[in-house]
Amino acid sequence: xxxxxxxxxxxxxxxxxxxxMNVLYGLYQPDEGEILxxxxxxxxxxxxxxxxxxxxxxxxxxxxxxxxxVAENIMLGAEQVKGGIAGxxxxxxxxxxxxxxxxxxxxxxxxxxxxxxxxxxxxQRVEIVKALTRDVDLLILDEPTAVLTPQExxxxxxxxxxxxxxxxxxxxxxxxxxxxKAIADRITVIRRGKTVxxxxxxxxxxELAALMVGRNVRLTVDKKPAAPGKPILEVAGLVVDDxxxxxxxxxxxxxxxxxxxxxxxxxxxxxxxxxxxxxxGLRPALAGTVTLDGQAVHGWSTKKVLRAGVGYVPEDRSxxxxxxxxxxxxxxxxxxxDRPPFGSGLSLKPDAIAKSAKERIEQFDVRTSSADAPVSxxxxxxxxxxxxxxxxxxxxxxxxxxxxxRGVDVGSIEFIHSRVIRERDIGTAVMVVSSxxxxxxxxxxxxxxxxxxxxxGIVGPDTPRExxxxxxxxITPEQTGGAAPGPDAGPTGTTTGxxxxxxxxxxxxxxxxxxxx
Amino acid sequence: MSTMAVxxxxxxxxxxxxxxxxxxxxxxxxxxxxxSAVLFGALATDQQARFTLSETEGGAAxxxxxxxxxxxxxxxxxxxxxxxxxxxxxxxxTPLLGVGVVGFVLSFLCWxxxxxxxxxxxxxxxxxxxxxxILALPLIFGALAGVLCExxxxxxxxxxxxxxxxxxxxxxxxxxxxxxxxxxxAAALGGALISLLLAVFAIRYLVDQxxxxxxxxxxxxxxxxxxxxxxxxxxxxxxxxAPRFGTWEIPLLKDIPLLGPALFRGNIFLYLGLLxxxxxxxxxxxxxxxxxTRSVGEHxxxxxxxxxxxxxxxxxxxxxxxxxxxxxxASYTLALYSFTKNMIGGKGFIALAALxxxxxxxxxxxxxxxxxxxxxxxxxxxxxxxxIIPSQFLAMLPYLATxxxxxxxxxxxxAPAADxxxxxxx
Numbered sequence: 001x002x003x004x005x006x007x008x009x010x011x012x013x014x015x016x017x018x019x020x021m022n023v024l025y026g027l028y029q030p031d032e033g034e035i036l037x038x039x040x041x042x043x044x045x046x047x048x049x050x051x052x053x054x055x056x057x058x059x060x061x062x063x064x065x066x067x068x069x070v071a072e073n074i075m076l077g078a079e080q081v082k083g084g085i086a087g088x089x090x091x092x093x094x095x096x097x098x099x100x101x102x103x104x105x106x107x108x109x110x111x112x113x114x115x116x117x118x119x120x121x122x123x124q125r126v127e128i129v130k131a132l133t134r135d136v137d138l139l140i141l142d143e144p145t146a147v148l149t150p151q152e153x154x155x156x157x158x159x160x161x162x163x164x165x166x167x168x169x170x171x172x173x174x175x176x177x178x179x180x181k182a183i184a185d186r187i188t189v190i191r192r193g194k195t196v197x198x199x200x201x202x203x204x205x206x207e208l209a210a211l212m213v214g215r216n217v218r219l220t221v222d223k224k225p226a227a228p229g230k231p232i233l234e235v236a237g238l239v240v241d242d243x244x245x246x247x248x249x250x251x252x253x254x255x256x257x258x259x260x261x262x263x264x265x266x267x268x269x270x271x272x273x274x275x276x277x278x279x280x281g282l283r284p285a286l287a288g289t290v291t292l293d294g295q296a297v298h299g300w301s302t303k304k305v306l307r308a309g310v311g312y313v314p315e316d317r318s319x320x321x322x323x324x325x326x327x328x329x330x331x332x333x334x335x336x337x338d339r340p341p342f343g344s345g346l347s348l349k350p351d352a353i354a355k356s357a358k359e360r361i362e363q364f365d366v367r368t369s370s371a372d373a374p375v376s377x378x379x380x381x382x383x384x385x386x387x388x389x390x391x392x393x394x395x396x397x398x399x400x401x402x403x404x405x406r407g408v409d410v411g412s413i414e415f416i417h418s419r420v421i422r423e424r425d426i427g428t429a430v431m432v433v434s435s436x437x438x439x440x441x442x443x444x445x446x447x448x449x450x451x452x453x454x455x456x457g458i459v460g461p462d463t464p465r466e467x468x469x470x471x472x473x474x475i476t477p478e479q480t481g482g483a484a485p486g487p488d489a490g491p492t493g494t495t496t497g498x499x500x501x502x503x504x505x506x507x508x509x510x511x512x513x514x515x516x517x
Numbered sequence: 518m519s520t521m522a523v524x525x526x527x528x529x530x531x532x533x534x535x536x537x538x539x540x541x542x543x544x545x546x547x548x549x550x551x552x553s554a555v556l557f558g559a560l561a562t563d564q565q566a567r568f569t570l571s572e573t574e575g576g577a578a579x580x581x582x583x584x585x586x587x588x589x590x591x592x593x594x595x596x597x598x599x600x601x602x603x604x605x606x607x608x609x610x611t612p613l614l615g616v617g618v619v620g621f622v623l624s625f626l627c628w629x630x631x632x633x634x635x636x637x638x639x640x641x642x643x644x645x646x647x648x649x650x651i652l653a654l655p656l657i658f659g660a661l662a663g664v665l666c667e668x669x670x671x672x673x674x675x676x677x678x679x680x681x682x683x684x685x686x687x688x689x690x691x692x693x694x695x696x697x698x699x700x701x702x703a704a705a706l707g708g709a710l711i712s713l714l715l716a717v718f719a720i721r722y723l724v725d726q727x728x729x730x731x732x733x734x735x736x737x738x739x740x741x742x743x744x745x746x747x748x749x750x751x752x753x754x755x756x757x758x759a760p761r762f763g764t765w766e767i768p769l770l771k772d773i774p775l776l777g778p779a780l781f782r783g784n785i786f787l788y789l790g791l792l793x794x795x796x797x798x799x800x801x802x803x804x805x806x807x808x809x810t811r812s813v814g815e816h817x818x819x820x821x822x823x824x825x826x827x828x829x830x831x832x833x834x835x836x837x838x839x840x841x842x843x844x845x846x847a848s849y850t851l852a853l854y855s856f857t858k859n860m861i862g863g864k865g866f867i868a869l870a871a872l873x874x875x876x877x878x879x880x881x882x883x884x885x886x887x888x889x890x891x892x893x894x895x896x897x898x899x900x901x902x903x904x905i906i907p908s909q910f911l912a913m914l915p916y917l918a919t920x921x922x923x924x925x926x927x928x929x930x931x932a933p934a935a936d937x938x939x940x941x942x943x
Contacts, residue, residue: 027822027942048824063819065812066934076812077823079805087805 003137006164008184008201009173010208017173017190021140024171025057026050048077056131057140062123066116070109071095074130101132105162120267121152128159139163140171145179149267150437150469157183177205223421226445229258232429233279233398238288240271240278248274250453251288256398256429261420263444263461264433267472271453272433273315276402280312281305293397306335311391313384315402315433321387324376328368329357331375332390356393364389365415381412388416392423399423402433417443437468539610543601546617550595553621557628558588566630567639570774577774578639583631590624593617633902645894646779650787653890655680655861657790658845659868660875660882661797662708665838667877668801669831670814672937674730675715677865678737679839683708683846685741688856689749691759700759700851701844708843709836711737716835720828723939734865742858749856757855762786786848791883793841798879810834814933817940827940870919877932889915 011017022028024035026044034041037053044050050057064073075094081087098111107125115123124144131139141160145153160170160183174180180187180201187199189211197211233256240249248271256262266272277283279290281302290298297305306312314320322331333342333353341352357371366385368378375383384404391399401420405413420443424430434440440447441461448458449471457471470476561583569578581589597617601610630640659676666673673679686707691700711733718724749757762784770781780787801807809830812820817827842865850856867889874888875881892915896908 025822046824047822051824057822059822063816063822065816065819067815068812072808073819076808076820077825079808081805086800088803089805089808 003169004164004167005185006160006170006172006183008180008187009171009190010177010180010187010211011173011175011190017142019193020190021057021142021171021173024050025055025140051078051134051136054135054137055140056134056136056138058124058127058131058142058144060143060146062127064115064123064126066114068115069111070113070115070118070126070129071098071111073115073126074098074111074133078134097133098129101129105129105132105159105166107132107159120147120269121149121155124148124156125159132163136168138169138171140173142173143175144172145174145176146435147268149473150466151473153179177208180208181205221417221421221442223443224425226260226424228260228445229427231255232258232293233431234289234291235275235279236289236291238275238278238290239286240274240283241286242274248453249278252450252453252455254448254455254458256431258397258429259424259427260445261424261430261432261443263440263447264431264450265437265440265447265468265472266435266450268435270450272435272450273402274453275450276312276315276400276431276433279305279400280310309395309397311394311396311399311428313387313391313401313404315406317380317383317387322375322383325374327372328361328366328375328378328386329353329371331386332357332360332393335390336394360389360393364419379409381408384408384416385412388419392419396423396428398429398431400431400433403435404432405434405436405439437465437472441465441468537604539601539607540604542610542614543598543603546598546614546621547595547602548598549621550591550593550598550617552591553594553624554588554591557591557624558584561587561628561631564631564638566627568626568630568642569639570642572641572643581627583627586627586631587624590620590627594620594624629899629902629904629906633904637902640898642775643778645891645898646775648894648897649887649890650779650783651890652893653886654786654790654848655845655864656868656871656886656889657794657883658786658841658848659865660871660886661790661793661879662838662842662845663869663872664797664801664877664879664882665834665841666712667872667936668814668933669810669834670817670933670935670938670940671715671719671831671835672726672730673715673835673838674727674869675711675733675737675865676842676868677861677863678730678734679708679711679842680846680865680868681734681737681741681859681861682711683843684850684860685744685846685856686843687847688757688759688850689744691851692756695760697760697762697851701847704847704851705840705843708841708846709839712835712839712842715839716832719939720831720835723941726937726939738859741856745856745858753855759851759855762852784848784852786844786852789844790848794879794883801879811933813940814935817935817938821940821942831940867915870915873932874915874919885918888918 009017009020019028023030024044026047026049035044036042042049042053044053065076068076071091071094074097075089075091079087080090080093080097082090095111098109101107102109105128107129109122109126109129115126118126124147128139144156148156157179160172163170172180172184181203182201184201187201187203187208188195189197189199189208191211199208199211233254235252235254238249238252239247242248250271252271252275254262264272264275274283278285278298281297281300281304285298288298289296292305292308292310295308297308300308318324323334326334330337330353333356337343337348337353342349342356354371360366361368361371364385366378366389367382375386378386388401388404399420404416404420408416417439420430420432424445432440432443444461446458447461447463447468448455449468450456451472451474456474457476459468459471564583565580566583566586567578567580571577594617597613597620601613601617605613626640630638659680662676662679663673683704687700687704690703691697694700714736715726715729715733718729719726745757764782764784765788767781771777773781780791801810809820809825812825813827813830821827846861849860854860868886871882871885871889874885875883892911896911899906899911900908
């Protein structure tokens with residue numbers, strides 16, 4: 001690392017990027033090897049040593065205490081105190097420090113805001129300010145864009161550039177090629193815990209991708225045009241609350257036809273999870289109807305919905321998708337264990353289960369030591385294949401896949417995507433929910449964008465990413481009396497009172513960050 | 518840039534409907550008020566209900582006609598409920614709830630006092646206030662022990678055991694040495710011993726903290742019970758006759774009516790308990806230790822990444838909690854009674870309830886403890902005047918109040934986010 005450099009660390013999920021950085025931040029201890037800072041070997045016993053050495057880190061999952069204020073979070077661990085041994089907190093000084101740093105780097109934060117009330121983009125800003133108040137020279141950003149809208153990502157890149165201009169070095173961990181090319185000075189590619197090469201940002205996307213996964217992969221999904229048939233899933237006026245009794249789905253209408261893939265895009269936490277859970281009967285719908293092939297299914301138990309011909313890949317496989325202590329074979333029949341040929345009356349038929357497991361493992365290329373191995377011993381990609389195999393082994397009318405490739409290696413992603421398309425081609429209605437925009441664009445025949453519990457727009461897969469990005473941030477191209485048909489053709493700077501909510505008309509300047517009331 | 522607009526979907530309103538929490542509580546208060554005005558009013562007699570400032574019937578007193586009082590205070594409760602039901606601003610919630618509850622209690626007392634047998638139509642307020650503090654004292658120590666533990670993320674169900682062990686070692690070592698101060702230190706160490714076991718098993722060996730707490734309570738009952746029978750009963754003179762702390766009267770302040778006798782003619786434990794509430798409250802919210810403690814109880818991983826030693830801090834806080842609870846146990850044996858088997862008798866669990874009812878804050882715990890202490894004292898009083906309300910009903914009050922609190926009727930009760938979750942590095 002050199003001063004004032006942005007060094008991208010590129011690698012697949014599970015390649016060892018985060019582990020490496022956690023070692024660098026002193027959270028994990030290295031088994032072998034050493035770290036050199038300014039030519040001196042450095043022994044890090046814990047994060048405080050790393051901070052003292054001028055290393056700061058913004059973690060993938062923010063390290064902020066939700067019920068604390070911004071100032072409290074920033075001073076934690078490096079508190080300015082007065083009053084000797086009693087150690088009273090000097091809040092005024094902390095506030096002043098926050099204000100200073102935010103001014104110097106143009107990172108506006110309110111020191112007295114409580115973290116849990118802030119949108120994700122701002123929370124990340126707090127994390128960066130937190131590192132900067134500790135006078136770091138090297139800032140590690142671990143997958144900083146995973147939870148951001150494209151616009152927030154743009155803002156973050158701007159911040160990174162200004163930090164670089166101020167002489168800070170940045171390690172930027174990601175698996176998104178576009179961002180790397182946009183900002184990095186140098187790229188190191190990591191695969192399976194080893195450095196496999198360095199590249200300059202001029203390298204093409206395909207070159208980088210090939211380095212990352214070790215062979216040439218297709219970045220797009222091969223598929224024929226869809227041949228949509230009759231509507232299979234029809235959702236009308238659906239209203240659902242989340243666990244905290246806050247409205248998560250606020251009146252959604254959508255239709256999925258046989259033989260098409262409807263992609264649902266959106267930043268996480270805009271009601272996607274609740275929408276699917278309501279369709280699956282896992283969460284009560286407060287209003288609205290869900291119709292499956294002409295039959296009303298809302299209010300049904302999940303079991304009944306599944307039996308009606310719905311396949312479901314839940315978004316969190318380890319919690320909702322698998323029983324981790326159970327074997328692969330057992331996990332493969334979780335949905336139909338009580339039906340012939342796998343069970344009759346009160347008993348299971350182990351032979352039938354084992355035979356079917358063997359077939360599935362082969363068909364779906366599940367890499368496991370045996371069908372009896374606990375499913376928790378498998379890699380993420382293979383666990384996901386077990387779920388997909390289970391769900392696709394029944395005759396389906398509708399297949400719902402939520403985050404089907406989260407935390408899955410590229411090889412498995414390819415395989416799962418091809419299976420999804422194959423399911424579409426045999427005439428199943430498919431709904432794919434993903435926070436990875438590339439995945440949605442690659443798979444979907446139509447894309448529904450969710451924002452704050454509503455579908456803010458339905459667009460084709462050839463829509464520019466930027467436009468979908470704006471939709472994800474809740475911004476629709478405004479049609480002012482037919483004068484501005486496209487997003488780039490409108491007159492500049494005239495926010496006329498055509499919005500139904502005048503209070504938020506001034507908000508678009510900071511999309512997705514300032515409009516949180 | 519083209520013209521953009523945020524459509525109205527941006528405002529995700531959370532519509533609670535008509536029955537907000539305020540209105541629900543208002544409706545309950547209104548019903549209680551009407552009930553007390555009608556029922557207590559009808560049952561109360563025309564006798565004067567006297568609330569005397571001294572301990573006897575004579576002297577200065579507040580007097581009110583029983584029926585009028587019962588009906589009047591009932592109406593006050595009903596009015597507070599009606600105001601809440603009508604939808605007053607949120608910040609009025611707590612004061613109105615307070616007025617409503619106090620009104621209900623006073624209405625009830627007017628009935629009870631006026632309907633008491635002749636010659637007993639008075640309630641000595643000094644005794645009531647004093648008794649409230651005395652009965653609340655172990656609860657205060659216990660709840661503070663809970664605050665210290667749980668704010669750092671370790672569930673403390675072992676309060677009962679810590680109190681009991683404190684009471685026992687205070688009595689034992691106080692008796693052997695013949696010195697109250699030795700007894701006090703021994704009591705603190707006794708509580709800390711139970712805490713040490715809790716800390717080691719919960720933090721080091723990741724045993725379920727609730728299970729561990731229950732086991733420790735049983736252990737404390739068993740060990741102290743065994744030693745009591747084998748040691749103290751055989752030679753009470755030597756092992757169970759600890760010296761006691763005397764009453765320390767504070768000049769001038771002790772002469773304040775009502776509060777003077779209750780607050781300023783107490784023993785060291787009363788002063789220490791109230792002081793600890795203040796100290797822990799300030800420390801928790803205004804010092805570095807407090808900030809770190811709370812961060813470890815809410816989000817230990819975040820604290821760790823900032824160089825806070827999570828496990829060390831938890832050990833320290835759990836041990837401190839044991840010291841506090843141990844002293845609380847000694848408030849029995851070094852001031853009031855000699856040790857008897859299982860003498861804490863569930864107070865540790867009521868302290869746990871006070872902790873939750875007081876929303877994990879030291880001052881909240883103090884108020885909750887006083888409320889429970891008052892219920893306890895009232896039970897004793899009702900027994901004395903042969904009331905038709907069984908005192909057991911009042912003994913249920915702490916648990917009932919805790920259930921209502923946890924159900925979210927009295928504001929949002931939220932435990933520290935990492936409470937009960939062991940921290941495993943990496």
